[in-house]
Amino acid sequence: MDQEIVLQMRGISKSFPGVKALDDARLEVRRGEVHVLLGENGAGKSTLMKVLSGVYLKDEGEILYEGKPVEIRNIQDARKLGISIIHQELFMLAERNIAQNIYLGREPLKNPYTRQIDEKKMREDSKALLARLGVELSPDTMVKELSIAQQQMVEVVKALSVETKILIMDEPTSSLTKREIDALFAIVESLCAQGISVIYISHRMEEIFRIGDRVTVMRDGKYVGTVNVKETNMDQLVTMMVGRQISQMYGRPERRAGEVALETKDLTGLRFRNVNIRVRCGEIVGIGGLVGAGRTELVKAIFGYDRIESGKVFVHGREMKRHSPRNSVEAGIGFLPEDRKSEGLIQQQPIKNNILQASMKRYFKRGLVDKKAEKELAERYRGELKIATPDVTRRVSALSGGNQQKVVIAKWLCTENRILIFDEPTRGIDVGAKAEIYALIGRLAGEGYAILVVSSDQMELIGISDRVYVMKDGEVVGELGREEITAENIVSYAVGKEEA
Numbered sequence: 001m002d003q004e005i006v007l008q009m010r011g012i013s014k015s016f017p018g019v020k021a022l023d024d025a026r027l028e029v030r031r032g033e034v035h036v037l038l039g040e041n042g043a044g045k046s047t048l049m050k051v052l053s054g055v056y057l058k059d060e061g062e063i064l065y066e067g068k069p070v071e072i073r074n075i076q077d078a079r080k081l082g083i084s085i086i087h088q089e090l091f092m093l094a095e096r097n098i099a100q101n102i103y104l105g106r107e108p109l110k111n112p113y114t115r116q117i118d119e120k121k122m123r124e125d126s127k128a129l130l131a132r133l134g135v136e137l138s139p140d141t142m143v144k145e146l147s148i149a150q151q152q153m154v155e156v157v158k159a160l161s162v163e164t165k166i167l168i169m170d171e172p173t174s175s176l177t178k179r180e181i182d183a184l185f186a187i188v189e190s191l192c193a194q195g196i197s198v199i200y201i202s203h204r205m206e207e208i209f210r211i212g213d214r215v216t217v218m219r220d221g222k223y224v225g226t227v228n229v230k231e232t233n234m235d236q237l238v239t240m241m242v243g244r245q246i247s248q249m250y251g252r253p254e255r256r257a258g259e260v261a262l263e264t265k266d267l268t269g270l271r272f273r274n275v276n277i278r279v280r281c282g283e284i285v286g287i288g289g290l291v292g293a294g295r296t297e298l299v300k301a302i303f304g305y306d307r308i309e310s311g312k313v314f315v316h317g318r319e320m321k322r323h324s325p326r327n328s329v330e331a332g333i334g335f336l337p338e339d340r341k342s343e344g345l346i347q348q349q350p351i352k353n354n355i356l357q358a359s360m361k362r363y364f365k366r367g368l369v370d371k372k373a374e375k376e377l378a379e380r381y382r383g384e385l386k387i388a389t390p391d392v393t394r395r396v397s398a399l400s401g402g403n404q405q406k407v408v409i410a411k412w413l414c415t416e417n418r419i420l421i422f423d424e425p426t427r428g429i430d431v432g433a434k435a436e437i438y439a440l441i442g443r444l445a446g447e448g449y450a451i452l453v454v455s456s457d458q459m460e461l462i463g464i465s466d467r468v469y470v471m472k473d474g475e476v477v478g479e480l481g482r483e484e485i486t487a488e489n490i491v492s493y494a495v496g497k498e499e500a
């Protein structure tokens with residue numbers, strides 16, 4: 001491989017009020033390599049990439065680009081150097097179509113004087129870009145009609161629509177299907193062959209070994225080390241990352257399932273049909289299947305976000321008459337959505353308020369919020385889930401992606417609701433915190449909680465579930481008991497037995 005160094009970041013520091021997000025961070029990237037940036041939630045990965053792409057100004061340190069010192073003061077500076085970023089959280093205008101989002105702020109003009117936009121060119125160029133990535137979407141599709149996975153693909157297309165030398169991908173695959181990931185990786189390979197360098201952030205360890213050339217590990221905003229992928233292994237990386245060894249990822253103590261807490265009878269909605277599932281107290285039930293199989297739609301409908309066309313939902317044997325999130329919460333259900341950004345959190349509110357959002361009623365004293373109890377509770381969950389923040393009165397938007405996910409979990413834990421539905425609970429969560437969350441889910445089940453988990457992560461489903469339903473094209477096509485939960489069984493149902 002070409003060993004030419006295109007980028008060096010040295011001694012980079014960046015503080016936010018009360019947090020030193022970067023402390024003498026370092027990174028060196030070669031031409032045409034996939035350089036993985038690894039670290040726990042809150043380690044500073046996104047912040048370092050935001051410094052590189054001109055979103056944040058660094059406090060200290062220097063950046064050398066092709067051997068020469070450069071100042072990156074804003075996004076335009078970065079863009080001029082050929083640095084593009086796909087952010088961890090999606091930024092899309094829902095009310096515009098795909099082409100308009102790809103060319104947002106730099107639309108091709110038909111006439112520079114009237115500033116009339118060349119819609120036709122925009123559409124055709126977008127179409128070509130989408131085709132290049134193998135994304136089967138029309139440039140005219142409105143973004144609000146896209147799934148998160150599809151929006152993520154559009155973000156990739158958008159980043160590649162400008163001349164790029166360094167492409168930063170901050171967790172690009174967290175909600176893509178296997179086929180979409182394969183398409184993305186093929187693109188990454190061809191970009192590297194053209195001499196483009198890719199800085200890749202992911203919590204999926206297996207991806208590092210699949211596409212990474214080198215890995216830089218960060219911890220607490222500091223540089224830990226850089227290793228060649230060929231000369232390392234999972235254990236070494238995890239140890240570098242968390243500073244200790246993780247012995248047990250999934251532990252499944254013996255549990256006894258009790259009465260049925262949640263049940264559906266022939267439930268039919270927009271993207272699922274005739275679903276009959278059951279979750280008992282003290283049981284963790286997984287729903288497997290491919291992205292697009294209707295799993296998210298099903299759980300959203302059960303919780304009352306989406307319409308139910310026919311069929312019934314029973315909670316502790318009682319039929320739910322009117323479906324709405326509010327009624328579901330009243331009935332004792334909690335829901336952790338897939339898209340935490342828009343559905344799980346109020347970004348501009350303090351962490352504390354978000355944690356207490358669903359259980360406010362319990363903390364009212366004579367019409368006033370019991371401030372002390374409120375703070376104590378928020379603090380307790382900060383500790384228990386290791387939410388990385390100096391202060392729970394900070395805004396949620398200041399937390400790293402993985403830590404935001406923990407806040408959503410905390411929110412439901414402090415309600416008294418004992419039926420919890422988790423849609424992709426550990427997406428974007430680092431290995432250390434994952435182990436903590438699995439332990440926590442297991443503990444809750446041990447205390448009698450009924451837990452329904454949708455997950456695309458096979459290891460996760462296999463590791464934590466007592467029972468798994470597999471969905472395909474909107475229907476439950478298989479049910480696996482504890483002993484039958486294997487990757488082969490899940491996949492063979494998910495793709496249809498004959499094809500497997």
Ligand SMILES: Nc1ncnc2c1ncn2[C@@H]1O[C@H](COP(=O)(O)OP(=O)(O)OP(=O)(O)O)[C@@H](O)[C@H]1O
Nearest residue numbers: 016021041042043044045046047398399400401402
């Ligand atoms: N805008 C901000 N204001 C205040 N604090 C921030 C801001 N952005 C990040 N931080 C803090 O800086 C630290 C590093 O966050 P960063 O987002 O870089 O982590 P990360 O490594 O990307 O984590 P994750 O894997 O969870 O995405 C965290 O403690 C975070 O709370």
Ligand SMILES: [Mg+2]
Nearest residue numbers: 046088400401
């Ligand atoms: Mg991040």
